[in-house]
Amino acid sequence: MKEILIRIDGKEVSAPAGSTILEVAKQQGIPIPTLCHLDGLSDIGACRMCIVDVGGKIVTSCTTKIAEGMEVITNSDRLAELRRLNLELIFAERNHVCSMCVSNNHCELQDLACDLGMQHVEVPYAYPRLSLDASHPKFIIDQNRCILCGRCVRVCAEVEGAHVWGIAGRGSEARVITELGIDWGDAEMCTDCGKCVQVCPTGAIVEKGKAAAEMEKHPELVTTLKERREND
Amino acid sequence: MTRRLDVLVCSGAACVSSHSAAVRDALSREIDENGLSNEIRIVETGCMGPCELGPVMLVYPDGAFYIHVKPEDAAEIVQEHFLKGRPVKRLLWEDPEARRIVEGKKQIPFFAKQVKVVLRNCGRIDPENIEEYIAADGYEALGKALTQMARNEVIQVITDSGLRGRGGAGFPTGKKWQFVASATGETKYVVCNGDEGDPGAFMDRSLLEGDPHTVIEGMTIAAYAVGASRGYIYIRAEYPLAIKRLQIALGQARKMGLLGENILETGFSFDIEVRMGAGAFVCGEETALIASIEGERGIARVRPPYPAVRGLFGMPTLINNVETWGNIRHIVLNGADWFRSIGTERSPGTKVFALSGKVKNTGLVEIPMGMTLRELIFDIGGGIPNGKKFKAVQTGGPSGGCIPEKYLDTPIDYESLKELGAIMGSGGMIVMDEDNCMVNIAKFFLEFTSDESCGQCVPCRTGLPRMLDILKRITSGNGTMDDLDLLQHLGEMIIETSFCGLGKTAPNPVLSTLKYFEDEYREHIEEKKCRAKVCTDLIAYRIDEDACRACGICAVNCPVGAITGELGKPPYIIDEEACIRCGTCLEVCPFGAVHVLSGELCNQDKREGSK
Numbered sequence A: 001m002k003e004i005l006i007r008i009d010g011k012e013v014s015a016p017a018g019s020t021i022l023e024v025a026k027q028q029g030i031p032i033p034t035l036c037h038l039d040g041l042s043d044i045g046a047c048r049m050c051i052v053d054v055g056g057k058i059v060t061s062c063t064t065k066i067a068e069g070m071e072v073i074t075n076s077d078r079l080a081e082l083r084r085l086n087l088e089l090i091f092a093e094r095n096h097v098c099s100m101c102v103s104n105n106h107c108e109l110q111d112l113a114c115d116l117g118m119q120h121v122e123v124p125y126a127y128p129r130l131s132l133d134a135s136h137p138k139f140i141i142d143q144n145r146c147i148l149c150g151r152c153v154r155v156c157a158e159v160e161g162a163h164v165w166g167i168a169g170r171g172s173e174a175r176v177i178t179e180l181g182i183d184w185g186d187a188e189m190c191t192d193c194g195k196c197v198q199v200c201p202t203g204a205i206v207e208k209g210k211a212a213a214e215m216e217k218h219p220e221l222v223t224t225l226k227e228r229r230e231n232d
Numbered sequence B: 001m002t003r004r005l006d007v008l009v010c011s012g013a014a015c016v017s018s019h020s021a022a023v024r025d026a027l028s029r030e031i032d033e034n035g036l037s038n039e040i041r042i043v044e045t046g047c048m049g050p051c052e053l054g055p056v057m058l059v060y061p062d063g064a065f066y067i068h069v070k071p072e073d074a075a076e077i078v079q080e081h082f083l084k085g086r087p088v089k090r091l092l093w094e095d096p097e098a099r100r101i102v103e104g105k106k107q108i109p110f111f112a113k114q115v116k117v118v119l120r121n122c123g124r125i126d127p128e129n130i131e132e133y134i135a136a137d138g139y140e141a142l143g144k145a146l147t148q149m150a151r152n153e154v155i156q157v158i159t160d161s162g163l164r165g166r167g168g169a170g171f172p173t174g175k176k177w178q179f180v181a182s183a184t185g186e187t188k189y190v191v192c193n194g195d196e197g198d199p200g201a202f203m204d205r206s207l208l209e210g211d212p213h214t215v216i217e218g219m220t221i222a223a224y225a226v227g228a229s230r231g232y233i234y235i236r237a238e239y240p241l242a243i244k245r246l247q248i249a250l251g252q253a254r255k256m257g258l259l260g261e262n263i264l265e266t267g268f269s270f271d272i273e274v275r276m277g278a279g280a281f282v283c284g285e286e287t288a289l290i291a292s293i294e295g296e297r298g299i300a301r302v303r304p305p306y307p308a309v310r311g312l313f314g315m316p317t318l319i320n321n322v323e324t325w326g327n328i329r330h331i332v333l334n335g336a337d338w339f340r341s342i343g344t345e346r347s348p349g350t351k352v353f354a355l356s357g358k359v360k361n362t363g364l365v366e367i368p369m370g371m372t373l374r375e376l377i378f379d380i381g382g383g384i385p386n387g388k389k390f391k392a393v394q395t396g397g398p399s400g401g402c403i404p405e406k407y408l409d410t411p412i413d414y415e416s417l418k419e420l421g422a423i424m425g426s427g428g429m430i431v432m433d434e435d436n437c438m439v440n441i442a443k444f445f446l447e448f449t450s451d452e453s454c455g456q457c458v459p460c461r462t463g464l465p466r467m468l469d470i471l472k473r474i475t476s477g478n479g480t481m482d483d484l485d486l487l488q489h490l491g492e493m494i495i496e497t498s499f500c501g502l503g504k505t506a507p508n509p510v511l512s513t514l515k516y517f518e519d520e521y522r523e524h525i526e527e528k529k530c531r532a533k534v535c536t537d538l539i540a541y542r543i544d545e546d547a548c549r550a551c552g553i554c555a556v557n558c559p560v561g562a563i564t565g566e567l568g569k570p571p572y573i574i575d576e577e578a579c580i581r582c583g584t585c586l587e588v589c590p591f592g593a594v595h596v597l598s599g600e601l602c603n604q605d606k607r608e609g610s611k
């Protein structure tokens, strides 16, 4: 495949045409924060955490393909500020009470807050009243912790092929739903495979019977599975 | 006997809802009864512009322009005007400036300063009759393109004309056509964006209702130029009249061989289908619109690839706005130089605006680019009614900005408006006077956009509602000065990082009012004062002891019984706690004894609380 030359944080690198900026950065060991991206799933550019600067313009690195001569900056004061404010908005949108959350200490959102040095939330909290669906025999979906990254939607459709999850509603009314809005326990298409649990970056989709801080997840399993399938 | 008069009765949506059909029937009856049906013809047209004055009608050739016509007026019009040649003065548009009766339409300032290109036929021909369109040079441009011009020549003339997209962003139309022409794909599509989601906008609707063939002809020319075989007109379902007229027009064009297989016997085939949208604002965004036509959830998609390369059903797709389409045939027919002779160097041509708010003449207007805001608002619009003072003009719909008085002499073109933090947008223009609170205006637009956010990306989905929370805090008297910085930061961040154009522009009303009307924000925060007396949490109603005659009318009318007093023993008193600030007392008091206060005497506790 054709190789393309770009400059990333001042360093000249070449990568196959069609690669995203995020992929190139990863290869080069340059960390870029992400939430909705997961290796092995398609990209939708929803969380906006992975923003980078391309010639003065802010773009999401997971959805932007490299182009010849591109100048990419992955970190700057402005980028850090934008990412932090973005993260604050995510925290303020739903009800994240980490100390009581089963995902405490194993949560990608919480990790990002530490990594980016988010000390406090300056924007007003929304404190929405949200539901929790425990109708599935093994799993729970708690809307209070959902960040609408859409990973569950994609893993279930793209890897498991079950198409259980969807997103309904507009704006701040948007919610993940199972099978057009019925209880998860009644969703006949669900194979109980648990992939959505593993890829959900927060404490939104979790296994039943976990106490606070007990829910560990392994999204990389899905990546490996996807890779293995592609190589077969 | 030969035809003597054409009576053009507006049947645009506004006039239809003010019962133009009854007027038409009454006129036609009178004309018949007086044996004039061979001499006088009634033509139903699209919107003529001054919708507030409807039903309106125009008599050709003498140019008399009648407003607020009622069915009862028909007899008098026919007797006096049509038979005796004396126009009915009481129904003619009175020029508010000169206080004189205006007889000829051309002398009415509202029309005199307009330049009609796109709207040329609107209000002049019967949109349901293709013959009338053809009589007005209709489909001549298509014939010229198909028989005398190579595909690239058509694209060249559009490029040379400098036409820019009228749907908001102002992207060079010729360049877009070139992209689609060069893209490869089995099928190519041409799409007309008639979503028109801005609240209060009706530019595109009026053109589709008043002259549907112009849009169809423009699309067909483009299809030939870029090599497309199918077209879609995406239009909101709330526009039934436009949909009906489009369907009629499409049928007529097909029947005459101007659409469908082997157009004008040239071997070129192209057909158009109408698709109805559910009316979500974001569905006007081109990738969301494509998703919606494909039957998917109407949310924006990642660009690139741009629709020109991979659009509808994965094929190269040319999307233009209704008004952009309306310009095409005129450019093909009259040439690029003619088009460039109108408007400015970088923004050639005209622009249609829906003028609304606090101006005397509201309605649909078309002006050459480069006209100043002042000319549009004061000459065409007739200025601010009721002796009030101009405060701001909002352009660009919910994603636009508010421009203050000191910039009224700015020419209307893409760059100049953008420089001021506003945008051209698709043609909304709302005039505001001293009774409008700018913080409240910002809140109003943000309420709209945060409701319309598709919810896909974080900054727009959750950032806009947080900005709204802060604005609500300010208008209820609970804001702090730090809130202003926070609004600024959030606004800039949402613009920079949102996924699609909705989020990238939605903070504009807040940022532009913060820039030009920061003093109003400060007053709300520091003095708990709303100078326009709009924000109900910051105002109080008081009865002036000296003016009150103790008639008790206010007390009787107050819906919550907040006013007490004794008949004949002034003054009556309003209980501030119980008062819901509905303003009824102010309206009903025959002695003008009720006043609205903000800042000065009221909100004492709120001001102290903030210290």
Ligand SMILES: Cc1cc2nc3c(=O)[nH]c(=O)nc-3n(C[C@H](O)[C@H](O)[C@H](O)COP(=O)(O)O)c2cc1C
Pocket: B164, B165, B166, B167, B168, B169, B170, B171, B193, B194, B195, B196, B197, B198, B281, B282, B283, B284, B285, B286, B287, B319, B320, B321, B322, B324, B426, B500, B501, B502
């Ligand atoms: C949120 C949003 C809403 C839009 N709504 C409309 C609309 O109602 N009508 C329209 O023509 N373009 C609308 N646009 C612009 C379209 O995406 C697109 O740029 C336009 O249709 C291109 O046509 P033009 O080049 O002729 O302007 C909207 C864009 C955004 C971001």
Ligand code: SF4
Pocket: A095, A096, A097, A098, A099, A101, A102, A103, A104, A105, A107, A108, A109, A110, A145, A202, A203, A204
């Ligand atoms: S999901 Fe993560 S961030 Fe949210 S409460 Fe649980 S641990 Fe905290």
Ligand code: SF4
Pocket: A155, A156, A160, A162, A163, A164, A165, A189, A190, A191, A192, A193, A194, A195, A196, A197
């Ligand atoms: S458990 Fe498997 S099938 Fe069921 S919703 Fe989750 S990913 Fe889909």
Ligand code: SF4
Pocket: A145, A146, A147, A148, A149, A150, A151, A152, A153, A176, A199, A200, A201, A202, A204, A205
């Ligand atoms: S439930 Fe989890 S995976 Fe699904 S959208 Fe919400 S946060 Fe993402």
Ligand code: SF4
Pocket: B282, B299, B300, B452, B453, B454, B455, B456, B457, B458, B460, B461, B498, B499, B500, B501, B502, B503, B504
């Ligand atoms: S900017 Fe708003 S409307 Fe556009 S994709 Fe993001 S959430 Fe949806």
Ligand code: FES
Pocket: A033, A034, A035, A036, A037, A044, A045, A046, A047, A048, A049, A050, A051, A060, A061, A062, A063
């Ligand atoms: S990781 Fe790129 S937008 Fe979420």
Ligand code: FES
Pocket: B010, B011, B012, B013, B014, B015, B016, B046, B047, B048, B049, B050, B051, B052, B054, B056, B363, B364
């Ligand atoms: S609809 Fe009649 S003037 Fe606009």
